[in-house]
Amino acid sequence: MFDRIAHSYDILNHILSFGFDYAWRRKLAALLSPNNRLEILDLATGTGGLLISLLRRRPNIVRAVGLDISKNMLARCRRKTDRRKITDRIALIRADAANTPFEPNSFDAVTMAFGIRNTHDVHATLNEIHRILKPGGTALILEFSLPQNPLVRSCYLLYLRSFVPFIGHLISGDHYAYHYLDKTIENFYTADDFCSLMKETGFLNVTPRPLTFGVATIYQGYKSGAQTDPL
């Protein structure tokens, strides 16, 4: 599906989120240490929105890897990094987020924006993130969520069920993709349940940070182990 909609993904992302997606990625980037030398992996990197934002804000990133399963999304990402002349700072890999080619304890931070909801196995993906993080490393997962406030939630559901599929179809030409977006958001874990799942996987100090009335949430957790400088 993402191969089909790659051409219109970025523009629709910005339209449907009213531009809030930029601010959400900035917030996530701000949670990474600006000081330590960081090796990071961005899972489900797509067209590279988060990866580029992280590199722009954190010059202390010494190694950045973007991983995605969609060839066309990665091709778009490569074009964007070429335009910004940051291709030499990024390695792109086509693989499944639940089964990556990396050794255990490889990264200081693993990030994932709007990806975990789309994977075929959320448990396996969380386990994989935990496996490849260095001891003391951090997972930062940005995902859509549903607002707690009943009034805001009703308005948001109306928006998700009607406006999103309509505009999505109009611009991408894909009827299925933006109905799928609504279904996956409504069926995804609540913030509490997702935090419990992260804790069951072994993450420590799991914290949810709701954004924009709770329509998105950043989940952060740490892998136990030695950590000289906190991330």
Ligand SMILES: C[S@@+](CC[C@H](N)C(=O)[O-])C[C@H]1O[C@@H](n2cnc3c(N)ncnc32)[C@H](O)[C@@H]1O
């Ligand atoms: C909604 S996009 C998010 C892209 C990007 N992170 C962003 O913030 O714009 C979801 C991405 O997840 C990727 N994806 C879905 N399942 C995956 C999997 N099992 N392994 C790796 N990537 C996956 C899709 O190809 C797509 O690029």
